[in-house]
Amino acid sequence: MFLARTGEAGSHAPFAVPERRKAMRPPAHRRHGTVTLPLTAAAAALALGAVVLTGSGDDTTTAATASSADPVDARQAENLDRSVVSVGGPDGNLVTWRLLGEDDPATAFNVYRDGELITPEPLTGATNHLDTGAPSDAAYTVAAVVDGEEQPPSEPSLTFADGYLDVPLDRPEGGSVNGSDYTYDASDASVGDLDGDGQYEIVLKWDPTNAKDNSQSGHTGPVLIDAYALDGTRLWRIDLGANIRAGAHYTQFQVYDYDGDGSAEVAMKTADGTRDGEGTVIGDAGADHRNPSGYVLSGPEYLTVFEGTTGRALDTVDYVPARGNVADWGDDYGNRVDRFLAGTAYLDGENPSMVFSRGYYTRAVVAAWDFRDGQLSQRWVFDSDDPGNQGYAGQGFHSLSVADAEGDGRDEVMFGAAAIDDDGTGLWATGYGHGDALHVGDFLPDRPGLEVYGVSENASAPDAWLVDAATGDTLWELGPGGGDNGRGVAGDIWADNPGAEFWSSNVAGLRGADGEEVGAKPGSANFLVWWDGDASRELLDGTRIDKYGPDGGTRLLTGEDVASNNGTKATPALSGDILGDWREEVVWRTSDNTALRIYSTPHETDLRVPALVDDSQYRVALAWQNTAYNQPPHPSFALGEGTAGGAP
Numbered sequence: 027m028f029l030a031r032t033g034e035a036g037s038h039a040p041f042a043v044p045e046r047r048k049a050m051r052p053p054a055h056r057r058h059g060t061v062t063l064p065l066t067a068a069a070a071a072l073a074l075g076a077v078v079l080t081g082s083g084d085d086t087t088t089a090a091t092a093s094s095a096d097p098v099d100a101r102q103a104e105n106l107d108r109s110v111v112s113v114g115g116p117d118g119n120l121v122t123w124r125l126l127g128e129d130d131p132a133t134a135f136n137v138y139r140d141g142e143l144i145t146p147e148p149l150t151g152a153t154n155h156l157d158t159g160a161p162s163d164a165a166y167t168v169a170a171v172v173d174g175e176e177q178p179p180s181e182p183s184l185t186f187a188d189g190y191l192d193v194p195l196d197r198p199e200g201g202s203v204n205g206s207d208y209t210y211d212a213s214d215a216s217v218g219d220l221d222g223d224g225q226y227e228i229v230l231k232w233d234p235t236n237a238k239d240n241s242q243s244g245h246t247g248p249v250l251i252d253a254y255a256l257d258g259t260r261l262w263r264i265d266l267g268a269n270i271r272a273g274a275h276y277t278q279f280q281v282y283d284y285d286g287d288g289s290a291e292v293a294m295k296t297a298d299g300t301r302d303g304e305g306t307v308i309g310d311a312g313a314d315h316r317n318p319s320g321y322v323l324s325g326p327e328y329l330t331v332f333e334g335t336t337g338r339a340l341d342t343v344d345y346v347p348a349r350g351n352v353a354d355w356g357d358d359y360g361n362r363v364d365r366f367l368a369g370t371a372y373l374d375g376e377n378p379s380m381v382f383s384r385g386y387y388t389r390a391v392v393a394a395w396d397f398r399d400g401q402l403s404q405r406w407v408f409d410s411d412d413p414g415n416q417g418y419a420g421q422g423f424h425s426l427s428v429a430d431a432e433g434d435g436r437d438e439v440m441f442g443a444a445a446i447d448d449d450g451t452g453l454w455a456t457g458y459g460h461g462d463a464l465h466v467g468d469f470l471p472d473r474p475g476l477e478v479y480g481v482s483e484n485a486s487a488p489d490a491w492l493v494d495a496a497t498g499d500t501l502w503e504l505g506p507g508g509g510d511n512g513r514g515v516a517g518d519i520w521a522d523n524p525g526a527e528f529w530s531s532n533v534a535g536l537r538g539a540d541g542e543e544v545g546a547k548p549g550s551a552n553f554l555v556w557w558d559g560d561a562s563r564e565l566l567d568g569t570r571i572d573k574y575g576p577d578g579g580t581r582l583l584t585g586e587d588v589a590s591n592n593g594t595k596a597t598p599a600l601s602g603d604i605l606g607d608w609r610e611e612v613v614w615r616t617s618d619n620t621a622l623r624i625y626s627t628p629h630e631t632d633l634r635v636p637a638l639v640d641d642s643q644y645r646v647a648l649a650w651q652n653t654a655y656n657q658p659p660h661p662s663f664a665l666g667e668g669t670a671g672g673a674p
Contacts, residue, residue: 262337303337386422406450454498518666
């Protein structure tokens with residue numbers, strides 16, 4: 027489901043920011059049968075809801091879905107620029123830029139180095155160009171060519187002279203609380219166009235080094251949230267205060283343009299003593315609701331939306347649900363009551379809503395909110411305690427996903443082993459129970475719709491399972507076996523096997539579309555990244571990227587002087603298609619916490635693919651990626667070797 031903007035600086039369409047940006051929704055993902063179409067560029071397929079991979083300058087034939095029965099809804103979208111990057115390497119500079127969803131299929135590009143044209147003919151294939159022998163500090167622009175006419179140039183390139191770009195950070199001073207000393211580590215990050223200039227800024231969470239898992243007692247330092255431009259300019263800092271405990275399950279923040287004014291907002295749970303980006307305190311500045319064990323089990327809880335440009339609190343409401351009786355959530359000391367998740371979803375098919383939840387081991391409550399005209403309003407609340415919803419208790423995971431599971435243009439909340447429909451009613455629950463890793467995508471491109479892959483924590487449940495995203499019907503399951511299956515991944519990592527592959531900690535081997543073993547298990551089960559030039563995805567774990575092979579992996583990148591986050595989870599601050607062409611960047615903190623180091627691919631590609639952030643499911647996945655146990659983003663379409671959407 028690709029988003030298309032009304033205009034973009036430097037494109038053939040005049041740039042204009044409407045009051046509410048819209049994007050035409052294409053038909054659902056391969057749900058109503060296929061037609062075969064000859065196409066010459068990826069953008070031609072976007073109106074049909076499929077992706078096409080074309081070798082440079084080559085025609086190809088692919089399968090795309092078309093159905094007059096599909097609704098055509100308008101989705102609010104960002105107006106992003108070309109985001110040109112120059113990645114230095116031994117052979118020169120690899121220049122990459124965005125192909126936008128609304129680009130005419132015939133759009134070509136001229137590339138300029140320091141103002142001089144370096145491409146004799148406009149480039150009609152993939153949106154990358156290797157400038158052999160060029161100095162690493164060269165500056166580049168690209169200009170679209172439409173119907174033979176060159177359009178205005180892009181903004182100048184970002185320079186990755188050593189293969190990466192450092193975004194300097196203003197590391198906070200540490201402190202001491204209740205005898206526990208702490209410093210700060212740069213932790214999870216997200217992106218959004220905070221000022222409406224077509225470029226992403228970074229929103230970063232600072233965790234104190236005495237952060238705790240919910241199962242652990244102890245006081246923590248305050249959680250801080252910063253915003254940075256890519257040149258390292260700090261835009262603002264929010265201090266969540268003493269009444270928000272630090273740890274992976276407490277603070278989930280969403281960065282998205284919820285009101286359609288062209289600039290993203292930031293939303294998160296707050297409390298008495300939270301100080302916004304302008305220094306204004308929310309609630310009672312002097313309140314301290316921590317108990318002797320460091321837990322916060324009393325006092326008001328809030329949901330606040332902050333302005334992206336200033337960090338100023340725009341609106342604050344009571345957090346839903348309230349904690350109530352702590353023991354109602356599964357224990358009486360404060361572990362399960364404070365398990366929070368968050369996401370962003372197009373519940374009405376047009377405008378983004380924010381979703382915040384509490385609980386998943388037993389009771390689970392999910393609340394959806396809209397932010398319009400400066401105010402939060404509640405859209406709906408789903409509570410597993412309500413009559414008829416009991417089957418949804420205990421089905422949540424340590425993360426969630428968002429997808430148009432039913433293909434009707436409206437998003438569902440994929441809540442682990444259950445799904446909540448766009449109207450806040452239960453869609454399905456498998457009964458498999460709680461788990462740690464969840465993936466939603468078009469993993470089996472030969473069958474209609476999307477699939478959900480999960481791994482289970484309970485010994486009585488399957489170790490791993492795959493279900494239909496629309497119905498929850500089981501496609502296959504493996505186990506039960508050894509109990510807590512703590513890691514699991516789904517993605518197309520091997521070109522020799524059709525569709526996606528699946529693997530997990532407790533299940534032997536690499537599994538194919540039918541759940542049967544097809545190869546050796548990869549060396550990691552963590553994140554994924556499109557990094558090299560082909561359509562298969564690579565393995566991202568800790569501070570390294572590997573290419574899968576049945577006889578052993580190949581190291582493609584080892585991050586230099588960087589560190590991963592979240593302990594043994596070893597996740598990046600952020601990973602996704604945030605700059606340049608469709609390949610994905612990886613953002614790690616430097617080992618000394620003085621910068622965020624962004625790596626972008628140095629590998630050429632001949633695949634012409636629109637920016638992945640133009641796909642709605644992928645874009646909201648970047649928003650929820652920081653939630654609890656971080657998971658990689660997946661688009662709503664199949665992108666990989668050997669699929670209908672794969673490279674010829």
